[in-house]
Amino acid sequence: MSTRPDAIKAIPVRHPWRWVAAVVVLAFAGAVVYTFATAPDLQWSVVGTFLFFPEVARGVLVTLELTVIAMVIGVILGVILAVMRLSVNPVVSTVSWFYIWFFRGTPVLVQIFFWFNIGSILPYLHLGIPFTHLVWVGTTNKIVTPLLAAILGLGLNEAAYMSEIVRAGIISVDTGQSEAAQALGMTRVLVMRRIVLPQAMRVIIPPTGNETISMLKTSSLAYIATVGELFFIQKEISNFNYDIIELVIVASIWYLAMTSVLTFGQYYLERYFARGASRMLPPTPLQRFRRLLFHFHDPPPVGPFEPLPLYTTHHDDRVV
Amino acid sequence: MATPMVLAEGVHKCYGRLEVLRGINLSVAPREVLCVVGPSGSGKSTFLRCINHLEKIDAGRLSVDGELVGYQQRGDKIYELPDREVCRKRAEIGMVFQRFNLFPHMTALENIMEAPLRVKGEPQKAVEERGRALLARVGLADKVDVYPNQLSGGQQQRVAIARALAMQPKLMLFDEPTSALDPELVGEVLDVMRALAQDGMTMVVVTHEMGFAREVGDSLAFMDGGVIVESGNPREMIANPQHERTKSFLSKVL
Numbered sequence: 385m386s387t388r389p390d391a392i393k394a395i396p397v398r399h400p401w402r403w404v405a406a407v408v409v410l411a412f413a414g415a416v417v418y419t420f421a422t423a424p425d426l427q428w429s430v431v432g433t434f435l436f437f438p439e440v441a442r443g444v445l446v447t448l449e450l451t452v453i454a455m456v457i458g459v460i461l462g463v464i465l466a467v468m469r470l471s472v473n474p475v476v477s478t479v480s481w482f483y484i485w486f487f488r489g490t491p492v493l494v495q496i497f498f499w500f501n502i503g504s505i506l507p508y509l510h511l512g513i514p515f516t517h518l519v520w521v522g523t524t525n526k527i528v529t530p531l532l533a534a535i536l537g538l539g540l541n542e543a544a545y546m547s548e549i550v551r552a553g554i555i556s557v558d559t560g561q562s563e564a565a566q567a568l569g570m571t572r573v574l575v576m577r578r579i580v581l582p583q584a585m586r587v588i589i590p591p592t593g594n595e596t597i598s599m600l601k602t603s604s605l606a607y608i609a610t611v612g613e614l615f616f617i618q619k620e621i622s623n624f625n626y627d628i629i630e631l632v633i634v635a636s637i638w639y640l641a642m643t644s645v646l647t648f649g650q651y652y653l654e655r656y657f658a659r660g661a662s663r664m665l666p667p668t669p670l671q672r673f674r675r676l677l678f679h680f681h682d683p684p685p686v687g688p689f690e691p692l693p694l695y696t697t698h699h700d701d702r703v704v
Numbered sequence: 705m706a707t708p709m710v711l712a713e714g715v716h717k718c719y720g721r722l723e724v725l726r727g728i729n730l731s732v733a734p735r736e737v738l739c740v741v742g743p744s745g746s747g748k749s750t751f752l753r754c755i756n757h758l759e760k761i762d763a764g765r766l767s768v769d770g771e772l773v774g775y776q777q778r779g780d781k782i783y784e785l786p787d788r789e790v791c792r793k794r795a796e797i798g799m800v801f802q803r804f805n806l807f808p809h810m811t812a813l814e815n816i817m818e819a820p821l822r823v824k825g826e827p828q829k830a831v832e833e834r835g836r837a838l839l840a841r842v843g844l845a846d847k848v849d850v851y852p853n854q855l856s857g858g859q860q861q862r863v864a865i866a867r868a869l870a871m872q873p874k875l876m877l878f879d880e881p882t883s884a885l886d887p888e889l890v891g892e893v894l895d896v897m898r899a900l901a902q903d904g905m906t907m908v909v910v911t912h913e914m915g916f917a918r919e920v921g922d923s924l925a926f927m928d929g930g931v932i933v934e935s936g937n938p939r940e941m942i943a944n945p946q947h948e949r950t951k952s953f954l955s956k957v958l
Contacts (some may be wrong), residue, residue: 569795
């Protein structure tokens, strides 16, 4: 056996352009911050006052509520529509196609506005069991509250988009997977639920995270139905005190904070569903940040490494 | 004579205008190991997939253990079987694929336990015990909790065999089980298959491994152009092929 040669001790390549880029970016960012910070008519104190105003906080909660409920409806209905669309039953797949065509083809704002005003054409809702005299009648405007109108508009529209995302995920799973499952005697439903959908999740999650972040902002359209979410509240307050930009900044800070939390959460969800799919998981945002701070000049980590960190308490940021 | 495990009579299969199977006739007895060889595109994989109804046949009759595949005969009429019945019959036939097709989101043991638990509804404990025993039988007792992508090709294929065996099938189908493996990993898979044959499993093996066909096979069929050109005892056939087409094929693969 020959002896192992010494490790290479080379002087690393210098990257002067990184420093040039950093200076340019910092200068530009500084200029932008300076412009806004010193704008003569921008009252930062007003921003401070309203940032944690009880009404605004309530608006944030309603925005979150709308986002969560609309996304839950969107995802559940979306999965059902995607499976229907890929069904061998032509009636079922046509229904799904028609739904997607309709709800993707009209603006969300219009759909929310439609549900909000449905009472004007159908003042009463009748719900009866066929061939019996059991009928239940309700006033539409009492049932379809502004909040429900917004939820219906956002959720039903989202389902159309989600179904296409789920369908793409299902198609991305290798056909050998469902063949192997079928060969074991699994029924279509079982194959979909146990084998195909769990693997499709890896493809479905990233765009779903996108959709959730998008929904958080799209939920502001619920103002048309007078739902007291963040944008509506912000508008109500500025209608009253005319500090329009200040309150837009308040709303933006909240929207940014919420989307940041979602971005973070998406990362961990993706890592969970990547189990068994890749040997090298991407670093978490925290790991990346630490790497940036302490190991700026190190070469990027190279894989593969085992075992999967998901199942270990391994928190080192160096994964070599 | 006992009911053949597989009986094919004039089996035809078309994809659109392309006729892939043009009249297959063969019979596999219980405990028999049939090896099917032939050039690519000769229809051998397609025929294998017809046996557990992954493909529908267009003409002829194909039966497993005395029952038609995918159909039911009542009087002189033939009825298509409902999905649930097809699944029930597939559960009795194990299949091993060229590309393993293990479920990547499940560990080796979970892969094996999935079908007995969900399809047959057997109790968790018994299934887990059998799963561990099967992994030990294919020489992977230490890989119970490992995900497929951390296994070599040969190990994955052995897990795939164990997964099929977990359903306690009466017939095993192998679709080029060693074709996607590195040459040095082929042996470990063939060893498992040889042991299975010695235990009396009925097997139909589509393969390019002539050595395996000669040693383990009870019979050999050579397919080309969607028909069985020649079949018989593997040793005699390899030593002394009768048909021109068989001769030229064997001269290239041996």
